[in-house]
Amino acid sequence: MxxxxxxxxxxxxxxxxxxxxxxxxxxxxxxxxxxxxxxxxxxxxxxxxxxxxxxxxxxxxxxxxxxxxxxxxxxxxxxxxxxxxxxxxxxxxxxxxxxxxxxxxxxxxxALAVLTASEPVIYGRFGYGVGSHQLRLEIDKSRVGLAVPAAADEVRLRYATPAESGADREAVYAQRVAGRPGMLARRPGWEKLPTLDPPGDRNGMSPQQCVLAELDGEVVGYALFAVKPEWDAQGPKGTVRVQDVEALDPASYAALWRFLFGIDLTSTVLALSRPVDDPLTQLVSDIRRCDLRIRDSLHVRLVDVGAALEARTYQAPVDLVLDVEDAFCPWNQGRWRLMGDAKGASCKRVDDDSPADLALSVRELGSAYLGGVPLTQLAGAGRVRELRQGAVAEASLAFGSTVAPWLPHGF
Missing domain, CATH: 3.40.630.30 (Gcn5-related N-acetyltransferase (GNAT))
Known part of the structure; x- marks a missing residue:
């Protein structure tokens, strides 16, 4: 060559x-x-x-x-x-x-590398594991309603152009990042990505629109969306395509979705990427008519096993020796003792003669890292081997997350 x-x-x-x-x-x-x-x-x-x-x-x-x-x-x-x-x-x-x-x-x-894959089968051999998923919903508004908390009536909504709302939206987004694993803190320049809206890519959709949610004069949420007007012999059947909804409290979140469901001359709400534990699934009246589909999103690769496992916390106390396989990055190969809890963690290399509790590849660690893929599930698929009885359950609980990881936008 x-x-x-x-x-x-x-x-x-x-x-x-x-x-x-x-x-x-x-x-x-x-x-x-x-x-x-x-x-x-x-x-x-x-x-x-x-x-x-x-x-x-x-x-x-x-x-x-x-x-x-x-x-x-x-x-x-x-x-x-x-x-x-x-x-x-x-x-x-x-x-x-x-x-x-x-x-x-x-x-x-x-310590970490992440990607979104055009074809998920490609990157496993390089140590990447699927670490988060995204939820797609296509909701028939004529058959699905919303039950929102009473406090949603106290939220003020107002239209704002995507350009003029940028600072307010980014302030809300920044407050959301730490609360959900897998979200990206947007550096200068990246604030332009959510409002990238080339006319040549709209395919009949309107220009991007924005609505802000306010409480006591402060912006506490926003929705970015577009509308595709359509008609047939029975009347209007337009689609609301939801790009993003973020809010700092449940009432504002519900108020924004109620607004999106209430847009005139539309019959469908289409959300292409939401967290798999999105509260929206608890607001709708009929989950079966929301056409839920789940697909892979963020693929995660631990480049430095010790540093990566020390960077996060664990929702239950954990003290395990992991026997890690990593042929592509051999500096990770071997046994690591992970000790941690909700306050912090330590992960140090130990002698290869030390008794191990679990055996797995770096790919499985990548899948489990953000807390969205249980180690019990990976073990059930034969991809994690339990070397000490009870170790899989202990590790799976510790590695879990109280909220599902989610990547809000691609790159």
């Missing part, structure tokens, strides 16, 4: 990104999307293989801060824009890029 790995230069971005677009079907994104992703690209973390003057693969990472169980917000590499040209498959380019990237993540002192 004659291709060589190069760090991305600013003058090469267009060709590099065109390689990515071609790998994802060849349909060019809108100019507004190009502009945003170009501005967010971290050139020192973006690279690819070049065969002469032709870019044949791409990969990059964003320097994120992500919430973990216990409320800490920690450094995490957001792996992104990964592709290999169809002309250069089966030559080891993807493996070489993953090797280069994880070595760089380790050198930067980031």
């Amino acid at each position: 004659t291709a060589d790995l190069r760090e991305l230069g600013q003058s090469d971005w267009d060709r590099w990104y065109a390689t990515l677009e071609r790998a994802f079907g060849g349909v060019a994104e809108q100019p507004e999307e190009h502009e945003l992703w170009n501005s967010l690209t971290e050139y020192e973390r973006a690279f690819g293989f070049w065969d002469g003057d032709t870019c044949v693969s791409t990969a990059g990472a964003f320097s994120f801060r992500m919430s973990v169980p216990g409320g800490a917000v920690v450094d995490a590499a957001g792996v992104t824009m990964v592709s290999v040209a169809a002309t250069h498959r089966r030559r080891g380019l993807l493996t070489a890029m993953m090797r280069h990237q994880l070595d760089d993540v380790r050198a930067r002192g980031e």
Whole structure:
């Protein structure tokens, strides 16, 4: 193979990104999307293989801060824009890029790497496990109502343009991050992503709209949405597509959903990505008519097992020796003693002769890390081996989270 790995230069971005677009079907994104992703690209973390003057693969990472169980917000590499040209498959380019990237993540002192996968089967062999899921709901408003708390009547709602509401929305979002594992603290520039709304991508939807929720004159919540007007012989049957709803209290949250359900000339509320434990599922009158679908969301990779397990807390006291398999990042291979509780944790390497309680790969640790995938479930699938009776139940309880992890937006 004659291709060589190069760090991305600013003058090469267009060709590099065109390689990515071609790998994802060849349909060019809108100019507004190009502009945003170009501005967010971290050139020192973006690279690819070049065969002469032709870019044949791409990969990059964003320097994120992500919430973990216990409320800490920690450094995490957001792996992104990964592709290999169809002309250069089966030559080891993807493996070489993953090797280069994880070595760089380790050198930067980031204990975690995360990604969203176009095809979930790809990344398990590099140690990534599905760590969170997202819920899709398509609700028939004619057959589903909402039961909201009485305090929702005290919430004031008002329209605001997405642009003028930015500071208020970001303030609400920032307060939500620590309370749910898997959320990303948005760094400068990332506040533009939720309101990216190229006209060429609307497919009949309205321009993005925003409603703010207020209590005592303070903004305590918001909804971003669009409406697709449709009619048939029986009348209006429009769709409300919900992009995001965040609120700081239950009454404001319910008030925002009641508003979305009450938009005139619409019959369907479509929410493409919500937490699997979204309170909305307890507000609706008929869950069966909400067409619930769950899919994978954030894939998690522990780059430094000890540092990652020390960064979060545990909802029950835990003292276990984990026998960890990690062929791709061999510095993690071996036995680790994890001791922790709700106040903090310690995870140190121990001698390989020390008796182990559980045996698992780093992929299973990634799945369990944010508290959304029980270790009991992984053990039931044969992916975690119990070496001491009762250890799986103890570990599963400790690793759990009081709220489901969730990634609010892609990257």
